[in-house]
Amino acid sequence: MGTTPLAPGANVAALRKARGWSQARLAKQAVVSVSLLSKVEVGDRALTPAVATALGRAMGLSMAEVLGRAPVARDAETLLAELRSAMRDYDLPGRQPVEEDRITAGLAAAGRCRDGVDVASLLKLLPGLLRDATTHAHTANTAESWAALAEVYSTTYWLAARHRWMDLAELAVARQWWAVEQKPNPLAEAIAIRDRAGTYLNFGDCETGLVLIDRAIAAAQASLDGTERDVAVGILNLRGMTLAGRLEDKRDAVREAGRHIRSALAASEHLAVDLDLHGLTFGPQNTLTHRLATNVDLGKPREALKLTDNLAAALEGLPATRVAPTHINVARAQLDVGDRDGALENLGIAWSAAPQMARIHPMGQEVFRVLAALHRRSNPQLLKLSKLSGIAL
Known part of the structure; x- marks a missing residue:
C-alpha cells in the first residue's frame, strides 16, 4: 500500500x-x-x-x-482486499435477494461508525454492506436503491480519503457516480460531485475542483427545491470554500472563499438545525466549522478564532467527524498566534473526541510535532497525545 x-x-x-x-x-x-x-x-x-x-x-x-x-494494520489488509473485490464486482449482484431493511440498517451502522470516527469498525462493515447494496440496487432498480448504493460508495470514499488511499478514493467516487446515473436523483448527484471534487482537493488541484463545484451548484439550483435544494447547494458550497481557501493565488482564494461562504450562509439560514442526509451534515453549525477552517487556510488565524467565542455550544450535537477537525483547526490557529497552551488543550479535546483520528489526521499530527518541539518533553498532555497518535516524542 x-x-x-x-x-x-x-x-x-x-x-x-x-x-x-x-x-x-x-x-x-x-x-x-x-x-x-x-x-x-x-x-x-x-x-x-x-x-x-x-x-x-x-x-x-x-x-x-x-x-x-496512513498505515494499515495487518488485520486490515484482508478487509481492504475484500472491499476492493466488492468494488470490482459493481455490476455483479448476488444471487440471493437482499431486503431493503437490511440495507437501511447497514447504512445506519455505517453512519454511526463514520460519525464516531470508528474507522476500524467501518472497514469491517463496508465490504459486506457494499455487496448487499449492490444486489439490492440491481434487483429493486429504484432511485432510492441506487442512491443507497451511492451512499455506501460515498462512505468508502470518506474512509479512503481520510487515510490518503487516493487510488481507492478515486475508484469509490467513480463507482458512486455510476450508481447515481442509473436513476435520476439530483440530490445524490450533488453529493457525488461534492465527493469527486474532494479527490481534486487531495491531489492539490483546487482550480478544477472549483469548476466541478460551480457546475454542480447551478445544476442543483435548477433541479431541486425546498430543503433538498438548501442541503445540496449548502454542502457543495462547503466543499467550495475549502477548495477556494487553498488556491495558490491568495487574492483569488479570498475572493472565491468569500463567495462560497456567503452562498453557504444563505442556504443555512433556511435551516433551524443541521440536517444529516446520506451521511453528510449541513446547517448553521457545520457552516461555521468550515468558515473557521477556511480562515485558517487563508492565513487568517485571528479571524478564525473570532468564531470560537462559544465553541462548545456551536459544536453541540455535531458528530465527532466535525468536532475533532474543528478543534484541530482551532489548535492550528492558536499555534499561529503564539498560544501554545491553548493549542495543546484543543488538540487534546480533538483527540479525545476521535481517538482513531489521531493516527490519520495530517494537520493534527503536524500541530502535535510543533507543540512537542516547543514544549517541555515531560509535559503529561504531550505524553498522552504521543500514545494516542503513535508519534514518538
Whole structure:
C-alpha cells in the first residue's frame, strides 16, 4: 500500500532524501524558502496544505502522497482486499435477494461508525454492506436503491480519503457516480460531485475542483427545491470554500472563499438545525466549522478564532467527524498566534473526541510535532497525545 508511519513534515524529509535532493533544490523548485522547508522537516512549523501542494508539484507527487498514506494494520489488509473485490464486482449482484431493511440498517451502522470516527469498525462493515447494496440496487432498480448504493460508495470514499488511499478514493467516487446515473436523483448527484471534487482537493488541484463545484451548484439550483435544494447547494458550497481557501493565488482564494461562504450562509439560514442526509451534515453549525477552517487556510488565524467565542455550544450535537477537525483547526490557529497552551488543550479535546483520528489526521499530527518541539518533553498532555497518535516524542 506504500504507507508511512511518519508525520507529514517528516515524510517530506524522507521523500526529499530518497531523491537525493538538497533542501535548497527542493525549496527552489517549490518556490518556498529554505528556512520554511527546514522548519517543516524538523517539526518547528506545521506543513500546511498549500505548502504540501507546492512541494508535491516540485517532486511530481500529489498533496496526498506528500502528506503520506496512513498505515494499515495487518488485520486490515484482508478487509481492504475484500472491499476492493466488492468494488470490482459493481455490476455483479448476488444471487440471493437482499431486503431493503437490511440495507437501511447497514447504512445506519455505517453512519454511526463514520460519525464516531470508528474507522476500524467501518472497514469491517463496508465490504459486506457494499455487496448487499449492490444486489439490492440491481434487483429493486429504484432511485432510492441506487442512491443507497451511492451512499455506501460515498462512505468508502470518506474512509479512503481520510487515510490518503487516493487510488481507492478515486475508484469509490467513480463507482458512486455510476450508481447515481442509473436513476435520476439530483440530490445524490450533488453529493457525488461534492465527493469527486474532494479527490481534486487531495491531489492539490483546487482550480478544477472549483469548476466541478460551480457546475454542480447551478445544476442543483435548477433541479431541486425546498430543503433538498438548501442541503445540496449548502454542502457543495462547503466543499467550495475549502477548495477556494487553498488556491495558490491568495487574492483569488479570498475572493472565491468569500463567495462560497456567503452562498453557504444563505442556504443555512433556511435551516433551524443541521440536517444529516446520506451521511453528510449541513446547517448553521457545520457552516461555521468550515468558515473557521477556511480562515485558517487563508492565513487568517485571528479571524478564525473570532468564531470560537462559544465553541462548545456551536459544536453541540455535531458528530465527532466535525468536532475533532474543528478543534484541530482551532489548535492550528492558536499555534499561529503564539498560544501554545491553548493549542495543546484543543488538540487534546480533538483527540479525545476521535481517538482513531489521531493516527490519520495530517494537520493534527503536524500541530502535535510543533507543540512537542516547543514544549517541555515531560509535559503529561504531550505524553498522552504521543500514545494516542503513535508519534514518538
